Amino acid sequence: MNTNKKINTIGIIGSNLTSLMLCKEAKKRGIESILLDEENFNISSDYSTYSLVGEFTAQNLERLALRCDVLICMTNLITNIKNKIDKKVVVYPNIDAYIYLISRENQLILAKSLNIDVPQNFLITSKVGLSNPEITFPLKCYLYFHNDNTNDVDLDVFEIDDEKGLLELKQPLKHPNSLVVLEKLEEYTQILSITAVVDQKKSIVLYPICEEQEDATGKTLINTPANITKTLKTKVERSAKKIVKELKSPGIFTIKFGVNQAKKLIFLALTPGVSVGDIHTNHSSELSVYEQFLNIIEHKPAIPVDFDKPATVYISNEEDSQDIFSLPYHIYKIGIENKQTIEIIVSIQDYDYNF
Numbered sequence: 001m002n003t004n005k006k007i008n009t010i011g012i013i014g015s016n017l018t019s020l021m022l023c024k025e026a027k028k029r030g031i032e033s034i035l036l037d038e039e040n041f042n043i044s045s046d047y048s049t050y051s052l053v054g055e056f057t058a059q060n061l062e063r064l065a066l067r068c069d070v071l072i073c074m075t076n077l078i079t080n081i082k083n084k085i086d087k088k089v090v091v092y093p094n095i096d097a098y099i100y101l102i103s104r105e106n107q108l109i110l111a112k113s114l115n116i117d118v119p120q121n122f123l124i125t126s127k128v129g130l131s132n133p134e135i136t137f138p139l140k141c142y143l144y145f146h147n148d149n150t151n152d153v154d155l156d157v158f159e160i161d162d163e164k165g166l167l168e169l170k171q172p173l174k175h176p177n178s179l180v181v182l183e184k185l186e187e188y189t190q191i192l193s194i195t196a197v198v199d200q201k202k203s204i205v206l207y208p209i210c211e212e213q214e215d216a217t218g219k220t221l222i223n224t225p226a227n228i229t230k231t232l233k234t235k236v237e238r239s240a241k242k243i244v245k246e247l248k249s250p251g252i253f254t255i256k257f258g259v260n261q262a263k264k265l266i267f268l269a270l271t272p273g274v275s276v277g278d279i280h281t282n283h284s285s286e287l288s289v290y291e292q293f294l295n296i297i298e299h300k301p302a303i304p305v306d307f308d309k310p311a312t313v314y315i316s317n318e319e320d321s322q323d324i325f326s327l328p329y330h331i332y333k334i335g336i337e338n339k340q341t342i343e344i345i346v347s348i349q350d351y352d353y354n355f
Contacts, residue, residue, distance in 0.1 A: 011068035014075025018273035097249035188258030222277030
């Protein structure tokens with residue numbers, strides 16, 4: 001496909017809040033959006049121009065590509081992507097970068113090569129590796145296993161709390177193509193995330209660092225900017241730039257870090273798209289992250305933006321959760337059939353709430 005031609009239709013693979021907001025932004029520009037997701041009812045389907053339902057197979061991805069000018073991956077569940085998307089298809093992020101997004105093993109190798117701290121981890125390819133005496137609980141497990149029904153590799157992510165859970169990995173590890181990545185779960189004093197925008201000329205623009213917290217009821221509260229020192233801010237930004245620079249792909253990425261008890265910055269995740277907290281950029285900046293993404297696809301440069309006031313994004317499934325905020329605020333109600341409605345409240349002001 002010709003990357004210089006006018007973009008009339010975008011194909012979005014996977015449904016999440018970023019997918020939804022990209023559909024809304026595309027509509028504002030007169031661009032049609034076609035969504036491919038495995039679920040019929042998802043948070044983005046009501047906002048896309050058209051929706052396709054199906055697994056992320058080579059056949060379905062080809063159907064999508066034939067109808068669109070570019071593809072945007074908003075999921076990290078497309079395994080064996082080099083054999084599923086033709087190299088002539090324009091895709092964000094590019095396929096080489098996507099290999100890092102799908103593989104936690106590759107992410108850990110990349111971070112270590114850049115001298116970025118990672119959680120204690122173990123790469124296991126056979127059941128013998130489960131006997132390593134250094135393995136302690138609790139653990140986060142990334143299980144890559146061969147699916148005999150689809151002849152593909154599937155990913156399952158879950159926590160393991162005891163020896164019994166660890167031994168259950170013996171069965172999938174019998175297959176020679178299976179891989180387990182185990183990470184030691186720590187208590188982090190802060191969870192931080194940062195969104196990086198990378199344009200076609202590889203210029204990098206960072207949005208403010210978000211800090212994720214929980215209120216007394218377990219609901220998510222995301223504050224921007226994060227309450228951190230200048231030294232830590234600099235370290236987060238430098239680490240994020242190092243990572244996305246190595247990806248060598250235009251697009252938009254979120255990098256998550258934890259600050260442990262020893263005050264070390266630990267690399268936790270690299271994902272396509274943006275964090276939920278970045279929805280505040282729709283109201284607090286000259287260009288939202290979603291506008292920047294569409295600009296990049298249209299071969300416009302990424303532009304640094306200013307933020308005048310702090311923002312809070314509160315995520316809840318309770319109808320009266322907005323009562324903890326004083327007006328003005330922005331509210332998004334997102335519902336899926338047969339599931340609860342999720343409220344996202346964006347406050348761009350000095351807020352006063354009680355938990």
